[in-house]
Amino acid sequence: MTTTNPNSSASPLDEHGSERTGHVETRGIDLVPADERGGRPRRLFAVWAAPNVSYLSFVVGATLILMDLTLPQALGVILAGNLLWICTGVIAASGPAMAVAVTDLVLRGNRYNGRDLLEQRRGCPFWYHGGVHRAGFLAIVVGGLTSALWVNTSFWVGPIAKALDDIDMAIPSGMIAAAAVYWAMTRALRSIPRD
Incomplete structure (x- = not known):
């Protein structure tokens, strides 16, 4: 397999095994060697979940405003609803x-x-x-x-x-x-x- 990484000697991990801040991934779809892998599947949750739920707040907020709530009231309803979902996620x-x-x-x-x-x-x-x-x-x-x-x-x-x-x-x-x-x-x- 050939690599497209122009600087294969630079590791994305620092001396403690954490990802270096500001490091740009240069491998593309090429295989990342095991010693350079620093992520865990649980760290991908926000990446997967955020795009799926971020639009929902806009839709709910717009709907609440159409129901004659003021902007602060609509934001309060959205905040309260999101706080209640924490309980569902925890248990x-x-x-x-x-x-x-x-x-x-x-x-x-x-x-x-x-x-x-x-x-x-x-x-x-x-x-x-x-x-x-x-x-x-x-x-x-x-x-x-x-x-x-x-x-x-x-x-x-x-x-x-x-x-x-x-x-x-x-x-x-x-x-x-x-x-x-x-x-x-x-x-x-x-x-x-x-x-």
Whole structure:
């Protein structure tokens, strides 16, 4: 393989193994030797995520202004909404919540009555205790905490992820824990009727 690097002797890493500030990558698509590789996959998160979500703030902000909010009010709504998403990112709640939904679907054998599912009043089949299914709530909390132990992000590395050389298994570990807790709790509480 030929190289297009005009200065192959200059390393992009300093004496501590960190990337040199202001260094311009000159290799293009050529293979970078292992001793010159300084990045890790987790450092690419911002590069991948930023282009996908940056336009959303503009669209939401413009929509809020069209709804007769002032600019400071619209900025406040956007800021509050973005701060709330930090919680979702930290505990990776989407994985455990999805696991609870799928486990519930499996345990019920896909037997749902759409009208009953959407009823929001006392006495309906899915009302449980004040509108909260304790097994589902506990499963999501346990799944979220499990995810936090396995997560590996730029601002938080869970203790299990750190112990296993920065492996990020937040979503699958949270889903498995949530599914197991939900299955066990629904069996113990008998909250899902068996046929």
